[in-house]
Amino acid sequence: MKKVLFSFFLIVGSWGSLNIKAADDIIGGMSLKENFELAKKFPMSSPWLLSAQCSACHGTMGTEFNDIIPPLAGMDKQEFIDKMQEYKTKDANDFIVMGIITQPLTDEEIVAMADFFAQQKPEPWSKASIKKDIVVPDWAKMKRGVE
Amino acid sequence: MKNKHLDKKKGMSRRQMLKLLGASAVTYGLLGASSKAFSKNAAHIVIVGGGIGGASAAKYLRLLNADVKITLVEPNPYYIFCPGSNEVIPGWVTLEDLMASYTTLKTRYKVNVIQDKATFIDYDKKQLKLEKGGVLSYHKLIVSPGPMHGYHAIEGFNKELAEGDFPSAYNAGRQTMTLRRQILSMKKGGTVIIAPPENDYRCPPAPYERASFIAAMLKEKNPSAKILILDAKDKFVLSDNYIFYWKKQFGYGTENSMIEWVPAKKGGKVVKLDVSNHAVITSDGQSHKGEVINIIPPEAAGLFAMQNDLADKQWCPVDFLDFSSMRHDDVYVIGDSVDGAPMPKTGYIASNQARIVVQAINDELHGREIGTPFLINDCVAMAGHDYGMALSTTFRYDGKGKRLKDLYYIPKVETNPVKQIVRQQVAENWQRTFRKDIFE
Structure with missing residues (x-):
């Protein structure tokens, strides 16, 4: 199942691969070249921090599985590398x-x-709800909102 | 003001921090000592603000370190996510969908959550004072208060009016519901005025996403109504995408367009609210009447940061190595209050800044060099149920301790309807995952 979804994701992604952007299409504070020079100049960010940057979309430590964004926890190391390199080289577009x-x-x-990510357990998160004990306020009657 | 870089880690030397891991006797503030689960000598990290930045910091610090004591100070009993709150206006989601409680942080992550308002930092004693009289001693203080809304920058406007008949609705909550009700009950053919602020402000595409959603709502319920965007800027992020969508859906650019956008250079900047005439006055002196008036005021660093000398003028300067304050030792500032350019002010960024801070604090506690920061931001936005966008940016540390360098692409207009929907799905699913990532 997981594998099927990953493939779906890459197929969807590859639609845009015909118009790979040239490096000079990048708008912003630095070029890719400058980026790689900076990467060489300083020690690499920790694996934890690099991976934690993915959490906002892929769930804490890559454990979330939702309709369209696949989980990363427990993914085979080589599979992860291949997918990332494929995105990097063949999907250099703004689709996703x-x-x-x-x-x-x-x-x-x-x-x-x-x-x-290969070391993370692919367990789903606990069923604990983030709002299980919320008393929903009566918005119309509230004098002041939560500010 | 201190020159942070001359005596960078003077506030607490590495040796002092290491001692905390050992057996030195340290006294604690009244409330900070309450959790029995932690060693008396555990370092105490106090966090001000339970929004996306503060809650992420609490959770991710615990993921890194089982031994530190973590206290989070937040006046509200729950948090309402701003990401996704524009969808509340047309009724696609409810505010309840966007709410999160602090229970999981307390139980699963052993965070001491205090429902109170932080008021004063005593930098010499390293203590935080709370409104109800509590005092917390900290070793490290993370400040994530969110922005302050400068209602008074618009003549005649103020917080009371925003909480009354002129909702800004730029913090999800009661004002969001007021705005929804006003639009639903607006007379046929009425005008909704949206006045976005100048840069920088929270979630740059949000006012335009809001205009899109309101237009979709009106197209169905009140098709002769108009939306007038009176902008304090000459351009806005993702404008190509929004204008493409508005042309397709709402006749943008034609005489019958539901949406009109007036940039600052054409007199769009709102300078005054005329309450008695239910109108706004723009910089060119023109009066614009609106049945619904939604002024989004300019922003600055949160009041708590301002009152505690963490801001220069408008924002709080930080060292981008670890987001430590440039003005005071052992204090870190994250989120919308940071002088963070080129980083935009987004929840996504706030959560990822939090991860950098807690890693830096943990590294310091363990006597390690602070790791090099790396940041990702995704500005996920929608134009409608069938059109999504993501502006992705990565940031690398450039070593000067001053700025992170950015690398980004502006997504081009997407004409393939399947891709439009896939992008929208990414945006929608991201919101759900993001809420869980911060609070669960």
């Missing part, structure tokens, strides 16, 4: 997030993240 955020990552960083 992955084709963009893989651009500045070094090979070393991708391997570090692959190692990290």
